Amino acid sequence: MDIGKELRVIVVEEEEVLVEPVQVEDDRQPVESKKD
Amino acid sequence: MPRVGSQPSSKAWEMLQVYRERYPIDHLLGQVDSLERSIQRREARHHAIRRRLESLEKELSAATAELDAVAQEIAGSRTAGALLIEDIIDRVRQENDERWSPIPIRGFRVWRIESEAVWGNQLSWPEPRLESRCLRSVPGEDIPHSLGRCGPPACGIYALKDLDFFPAGVASCEMRDMAVGVVALAGKVVEHELGYRAQRASVVALAIHHRGHRVVTDRASEIEALFRTPASAIERLENNDVSGPNEARALLERSQKEDKWT
Numbered sequence: 198m199d200i201g202k203e204l205r206v207i208v209v210e211e212e213e214v215l216v217e218p219v220q221v222e223d224d225r226q227p228v229e230s231k232k233d
Numbered sequence: 234m235p236r237v238g239s240q241p242s243s244k245a246w247e248m249l250q251v252y253r254e255r256y257p258i259d260h261l262l263g264q265v266d267s268l269e270r271s272i273q274r275r276e277a278r279h280h281a282i283r284r285r286l287e288s289l290e291k292e293l294s295a296a297t298a299e300l301d302a303v304a305q306e307i308a309g310s311r312t313a314g315a316l317l318i319e320d321i322i323d324r325v326r327q328e329n330d331e332r333w334s335p336i337p338i339r340g341f342r343v344w345r346i347e348s349e350a351v352w353g354n355q356l357s358w359p360e361p362r363l364e365s366r367c368l369r370s371v372p373g374e375d376i377p378h379s380l381g382r383c384g385p386p387a388c389g390i391y392a393l394k395d396l397d398f399f400p401a402g403v404a405s406c407e408m409r410d411m412a413v414g415v416v417a418l419a420g421k422v423v424e425h426e427l428g429y430r431a432q433r434a435s436v437v438a439l440a441i442h443h444r445g446h447r448v449v450t451d452r453a454s455e456i457e458a459l460f461r462t463p464a465s466a467i468e469r470l471e472n473n474d475v476s477g478p479n480e481a482r483a484l485l486e487r488s489q490k491e492d493k494w495t
Contacts, residue, residue: 199427203423210334
């Protein structure tokens with residue numbers, strides 16, 4: 198297979214993507230129900 | 234009065250002096266005198282050994298300090314050398330237009346289907362991934378070779394940048410008993426005008442036309458099956474309704490454009 202003239206070297210370094218679970222604190226205040 | 238024999242040895246020798254002055258006992262001391270001379274000879278030797286040991290300790294201490302100093306000089310030279318090497322490699326990379334990518338480069342390639350195996354140009358692919366090797370290389374060499382260090386043909390897993398670079402009929406997967414696919418290239422990838430030569434490749438999309446059956450897929454599990462047991466997998470996965478020439482080409486081109494790093 199002729200792929201033409203050599204142009205350059207590309208170094209492919211696959212990086213592992215680490216996805217860590219993020220815990221989000223729920224700081225919402227409870228809403229008091231208004232009783233009429 | 235305690236017996237002399239019950240005293241510590243140094244006390245006995247002190248008492249001997251006392252009794253020598255007190256009584257004429259020299260005629261009794263033949264063996265003791267002989268022992269005393271032997272002790273004096275050994276004391277002289279002991280002293281000499283101690284002096285030698287002190288000298289060796291000084292020498293050891295000086296050698297240890299010198300060893301630490303030389304080790305520090307080596308570490309300093311290594312650090313300076315590493316900085317110099319990094320500069321040189323940076324310059325060489327720039328001069329040779331070397332690039333870097335965190336994600337694989339995608340290209341097209343073809344295989345032929347023969348009985349129960351998928352074949353590349355020279356090797357069978359028992360699974361949808363391959364690591365290249367060079368017949369002329371020794372282990373640990375930088376594969377694939379670049380700058381004409383091997384070949385022709387030069388080593389590496391070949392892939393083309395465009396489906397139209399293949400002979401007519403290949404791009405639309407019209408040729409029988411052939412597979413056209415997209416490979417993700419990684420490791421050292423040598424870019425050419427029309428394609429690439431790579432160190433590693435894994436198949437990410439595939440269109441097969443074999444014995445009247447057509448399969449087009451980009452599902453990893455199906456691609457795995459198509460490489461491991463092509464004949465039976467093709468019959469099982471046949472999807473003629475979505476695998477016409479246009480659909481095959483569209484899926485391959487879409488797959489090739491995914492994950493581009495620019």
